[in-house]
Amino acid sequence: MPRVVVHVMPKPEILDPQGKAVAAALPRLGFEGISSVRQGKRFELEVEGEVTDEVLASLREAATTLLSNPVIEDVIALEVEDPATEGQA
């Protein structure tokens, strides 16, 4: 069954408190050399049937309206993974 992976990140101009918290915690726990962290979301959607251009356009709309908050987040990528053809998913 093909899978579409949707990547959502906070917009660059939006403060990201979760990412800031992680960035502050890293040196405390001994991990140095990280200047900034931003935290976003990753969705894996299992699609019934083929991922046509039409399906992908519909998923892109779903990603921008339902999976992300367009006021503060960007959908930065939609990836199609087909286990049948790629063997990597």
Next chain:
Amino acid sequence: MPRVVVHVMPKPEILDPQGKAVAAALPRLGFEGISSVRQGKRFELEVEGEVTDEVLASLREAATTLLSNPVIEDVIALEVEDPATEGQA
């Protein structure tokens, strides 16, 4: 500045209420043909200096201990994106 992207997903055997909620909302909003949704996290870490094997090993440890909860989540991938060499970040 190179960037390391960490992908975290709930373990397959763990119930994912956020993903279930999204999967239930999609058909209500007119998006059909999605059989399952799982929601995970995506972290973008800006690394100072070069991403050596040593840095990557340290980041992998940080990913499994700090960025994810190993009881319920898996770090499924660490990707290195170097804007200088790849031009895609």
